[in-house]
Amino acid sequence: MSEYAIELKGVSYTYGKGTPFMKLAVDHVDLNIRRGIITGIIGHTGSGKSTLLQMMNGLLRPQEGTVLLDGKDVWEKPGKIREIAFRVGLVFQYPEYQLFEETVRKDVSYGPKNMGLSDAEIERRVKEALAFVGIGEELYDASPFDLSGGQKRRVAIAGVIAMEPEVLILDEPAAGLDPRGRAEIFGNIVNYKEKTGRTVIIVSHSMDDMARYAEETAVLCGGRAVMMDETKKVFSAGRETLEKLGLNVPQITLLMEKLAQMGLPVSKDVFTVEEAKRELLPLLKGGQSDA
Amino acid sequence: MLKDITLGQFFPGNSLLHRLDPRTKILCSILLIVAVFLAKSALAYGVLILLTAALIIISQIPAGTVFKALKPLIVIIIITAFFNMFFTGGEEENVLADFRIWFLHPVIRVEGIVSAVKMALRIVLLILQTSVVLTYTTSPIDMTDGIERLLSPLAKIRVPVHTFAMMMSLALRFIPTLIEETDKIISAQKSRGADFSSGNVIRRVKALVPVLIPLLLSSFRRADDLALAMECRCYRGGTGRTRMKIMKMTAKDFLFILFCALFIAVRFLPMISSSALGITGMNFSF
């Protein structure tokens, strides 16, 4: 077993090759996705994140370079590419628009059915997957179209989890949800990772979510991978560097920066609310004793 | 994959043909079609070939691109030419080849070849001219606007011209969106293991259900949103609606129409003199 779940080696992809609308979406990207952790991918709009994801699960064939899954070239046997989709589960942006079955149960079992599993096994996986995303038994026979937006999203994610992929990839899993919905989805994902020990990749525009949930983070800019490191180290690169890449640091870091400017002795390398709390509480107590 | 299908052939540019009023271009296309059908003599065809070449040059569209418009019709052109070659009657002395296959007795005469060439030339000219004058140089939206304005007199006899034009432009507007959406849904279902390329016909049709249902739903959703958005902007059909881009025929439009109309008249001149000159195929003899 190789140390990395997925390795990208000099991968490139150009849309509409040979037409006036040619667009280089991914440009010689080298990335290693570590096994068993949550890796975040961030980048400005159009930086090639979704294209990169589709190459990871065999939907798009890289025009240059190779994608290794567990150390083996994904495109070694092009006839078997469908199996790669089972091993690397990709949840698209706004996956709720892909629901189509009459009941939640049927929709979630679509993937496992395509894998040719037995009915009992399908049933087990459907239950497990729906439990991971917090959909209760009472909704199993409801029409997916009668659910709320957040519930639909979670059913759609369960549809991929039910295939029990070695790597679960989620493209903007929390887009368009309210703060509570976001927290719930990310909570479900973290819980899934903890319980199964499987590899997870998340694409997000939210620096706050990344800082909080991703252990490692890759930064894409104009189709190139410009950074890949522990999340903390990526954000430590500083606001100027990130802004040049069309990104920003988490809100809480901006606040800490302001506080530091005002002369408070706080660290600027704070990226989550929990860390900020740890940093600020003693200060508050200290301030009180001063007064 | 689906994206590779080119819809419409509009080739953006800023040539004289691009700048003409869409109504002018629709009218001129009709005039040129009539001209091609009226052409009889070799001289007439020669003039039309020159005209077509001139139009291609004026349009500033690469000739290769223009000729691509012929590609889907090559088979039809060949079949038409083939039948014309064998099924045109003529003088016995003009027989070039004589086949006897079983009870069939196909004969190639000079007249047949001439008429085959004419027929093929006619189709080629028709396509090239309308492509250059209309489809390559007019955006689909301009085209529907033009059609609406040309047909607007019909509104007097209660033909819902505006409604049809609006439906047409909306449909055109949403075709690329729909294709993009289809692509996305196909990818998403593929990553859930959908298999669109194996099994018998029934299995393949069944495999499309997970694509068609979400597509249908999102089309309805889009239609709903669009209707709402239009109502929010007080859309009430064509009556009393003003336009941001007002179409205006200018001197160059009228001149161009006149120019194209001229070719219909020119048709008759060479017909009279052609037999005297002996240029037409009919007088061709061995």
Ligand SMILES: Nc1ncnc2c1ncn2[C@@H]1O[C@H](COP(=O)(O)OP(=O)(O)OP(=O)(O)O)[C@@H](O)[C@H]1O
């Ligand atoms: N099917 C397609 N055909 C042509 N060009 C495409 C296609 N999909 C994406 N592109 C282009 O490739 C580039 C990268 O797109 P991609 O969807 O990978 O970006 P992204 O990082 O996921 O953006 P976002 O954050 O908006 O989702 C963009 O410039 C986009 O316009």
Ligand SMILES: [Mg+2]
């Ligand atoms: Mg994307």
